[in-house]
Amino acid sequence: MSSVGAPGPDGPAGPDGPIRGVPFGRLLGVEVRKMVDTRSGRWLLIVIAALAVLILAALLIWGESQPRTFSAYFTMATIPVGMLLPVVGILTMTAEWSQRTALVTFSLEPRRLRVLVAKSLAALLVTAAVLVVVAAATAVGLVIAGAVHGGPVTWSVSGREFAGLLGTFVVFTLMGLAFGLVLGNSAVAIVLYYLIPMIVAPLSAWDKARPVLQWVDPSAISQALTVPDAGAEVWQHGSAAFAFWVILPLVAGTVLTLRREVK
Amino acid sequence: MIDVQHLSKHYGAVRAVDDVTFTVPPGRVVGFLGPNGAGKSTAMRCLVGLSPATGGTATVLGRRYADLPNPGLQVGVLLDASAQHAGRTGTEVLALGAAMLGVGAARARQMQRLVGLTDAEAKRRVGAYSLGMRQRLGIAHALLGDPKVLILDEPVNGLDPGGIRWMRDLLRQFADQGGAVLLSSHLLSEIEQVADDLLVIGNGRIVAQGAKHELLGGRGTAVRVADPADRPRLEQALASAGSPPRDGGDGALVVDADPATVGRLALQAGVALAELRSAQAGTLEDVFLQLTADTSREGRAA
Numbered sequence: 001m002s003s004v005g006a007p008g009p010d011g012p013a014g015p016d017g018p019i020r021g022v023p024f025g026r027l028l029g030v031e032v033r034k035m036v037d038t039r040s041g042r043w044l045l046i047v048i049a050a051l052a053v054l055i056l057a058a059l060l061i062w063g064e065s066q067p068r069t070f071s072a073y074f075t076m077a078t079i080p081v082g083m084l085l086p087v088v089g090i091l092t093m094t095a096e097w098s099q100r101t102a103l104v105t106f107s108l109e110p111r112r113l114r115v116l117v118a119k120s121l122a123a124l125l126v127t128a129a130v131l132v133v134v135a136a137a138t139a140v141g142l143v144i145a146g147a148v149h150g151g152p153v154t155w156s157v158s159g160r161e162f163a164g165l166l167g168t169f170v171v172f173t174l175m176g177l178a179f180g181l182v183l184g185n186s187a188v189a190i191v192l193y194y195l196i197p198m199i200v201a202p203l204s205a206w207d208k209a210r211p212v213l214q215w216v217d218p219s220a221i222s223q224a225l226t227v228p229d230a231g232a233e234v235w236q237h238g239s240a241a242f243a244f245w246v247i248l249p250l251v252a253g254t255v256l257t258l259r260r261e262v263k
Numbered sequence: 264m265i266d267v268q269h270l271s272k273h274y275g276a277v278r279a280v281d282d283v284t285f286t287v288p289p290g291r292v293v294g295f296l297g298p299n300g301a302g303k304s305t306a307m308r309c310l311v312g313l314s315p316a317t318g319g320t321a322t323v324l325g326r327r328y329a330d331l332p333n334p335g336l337q338v339g340v341l342l343d344a345s346a347q348h349a350g351r352t353g354t355e356v357l358a359l360g361a362a363m364l365g366v367g368a369a370r371a372r373q374m375q376r377l378v379g380l381t382d383a384e385a386k387r388r389v390g391a392y393s394l395g396m397r398q399r400l401g402i403a404h405a406l407l408g409d410p411k412v413l414i415l416d417e418p419v420n421g422l423d424p425g426g427i428r429w430m431r432d433l434l435r436q437f438a439d440q441g442g443a444v445l446l447s448s449h450l451l452s453e454i455e456q457v458a459d460d461l462l463v464i465g466n467g468r469i470v471a472q473g474a475k476h477e478l479l480g481g482r483g484t485a486v487r488v489a490d491p492a493d494r495p496r497l498e499q500a501l502a503s504a505g506s507p508p509r510d511g512g513d514g515a516l517v518v519d520a521d522p523a524t525v526g527r528l529a530l531q532a533g534v535a536l537a538e539l540r541s542a543q544a545g546t547l548e549d550v551f552l553q554l555t556a557d558t559s560r561e562g563r564a565a
Contacts, residue, residue: 021332022363030363038350100346103313107340108363110312110329262313
């Protein structure tokens with residue numbers, strides 16, 4: 001397998017010189033396009049953006065007492081992003097199997113690892129693009145809120161806070177990718193993605209389960225990233241949960257996909 | 264251009280593909296024939312590297328398919344026309360393929376028109392396509408990179424008669440320009456009309472392979488005498504001319520000679536004939552059923 005990112009070895013001479021491998025940038029572009037060129041993918045992104053706008057509108061109408069800071073507005077507006085965007089990651093991995101397009105994808109690029117890396121980067125790029133759109137909408141909402149409600153508007157954001165927020169989106173997207181990759185089935189991956197935190201979080205409040213479950217509670221990841229001065233213990237738990245719910249399924253899913261028979 | 268040596272694919276105790284060896288040279292259309300579940304699709308998936316082979320080697324243009332730097336530019340593959348995202352339009356499917364290969368949108372449009380998909384049809388979602396339209400889309404996709412080799416699994420399935428004729432002409436032309444085509448089908452009449460060589464597979468093993476005319480070669484002449492009492496005389500005349508006859512059933516004799524020779528011998532022997540004709544050349548269907556009878560699920564009765 002050629003190294004990821006580098007074009008493949010030179011092939012036999014074609015009419016326009018030697019045939020080169022598919023450049024990684026092209027692979028990445030195709031994977032981004034595949035996320036937005038289907039109804040399901042496109043609507044998912046539209047719904048995320050629409051919910052963000054809805055939240056901003058609600059803040060405008062009822063949020064007179066809310067502090068008019070960019071970070072408060074952005075945190076609120078990105079709630080649907082964190083909740084729904086991982087599904088984009090799940091679908092980019094599972095659609096290849098549920099729609100059987102893997103047959104075509106891996107025929108055109110047999111170096112499957114490159115495809116998987118391109119998919120993961122593409123999902124992160126889409127996440128970044130959505131965040132930029134939501135940030136722009138937040139800025140517009142904040143300007144309007146300042147004009148309507150009056151009072152001071154705080155634009156400055158704490159770097160630590162912002163990085164933590166972005167970090168959680170990266171983690172959520174990676175977790176979606178990992179679930180999609182290892183489970184290979186949209187419905188199962190989506191259900192488990194939402195169900196596991198719902199089950200683990202309340203269970204880990206139970207004394208007897210806590211010593212074990214606190215190490216795999218996904219909420220520890222976002223706690224470590226977003227709570228200021230979360231402390232070493234939260235970071236340890238968060239790292240363990242990250243390894244368990246993100247790294248492990250990513251690695252296992254990659255190994256499975258590289259070996260999987262494409263039918 | 265395709266070289267398969269001792270290819271095997273086992274699933275546990277099941278030998279889906281068992282020691283299959285064949286080649287597809289340039290300029291030839293090779294028909295891959297076999298009953299359902301004989302191993303055609305599995306063999307093709309192994310050839311394209313989508314299924315790991317248990318043993319043997321398969322190369323395309325001298326390399327393992329997975330080692331081709333940009334296989335879409337060298338090999339056109341259509342393994343399942345239905346394996347497309349139902350939510351994408353035909354145009355989008357071709358645009359994605361063209362983007363991956365770096366051949367440009369104009370080429371995608373050109374191929375779409377070449378396979379007879381109208382612009383209006385191309386704008387519809389693949390989920391709304393008939394199987395025949397999906398096959399056309401799949402062929403367009405396979406041709407995007409202007410490949411030298413085509414690997415097509417059941418490409419004529421679902422095509423209307425016009426489409427079948429079109430496909431035949433397309434493959435013939437492709438091979439005549441020096442390309443190599445491997446296509447599988449269970450539609451025997453189709454393969455019979457387009458293939459140069461045949462590869463018959465049953466239960467994972469090749470049961471027959473060779474040029475089509477060799478496999479389907481004529482079976483001589485059938486002759487029936489007017490008076491059964493003359494039959495021994497004709498048999499003797501034929502035998503002494505070096506063509507001992509076989510019993511063709513129903514009172515007829517079958518001889519490995521052309522009808523004119525048999526007629527002349529009968530005249531010389533003074534035997535009146537009731538019937539003289541070319542023994543029916545084996546149709547592919549006869550050959551196919553005969554060759555695969557041991558392995559087909561219908562057994563000998565078929």
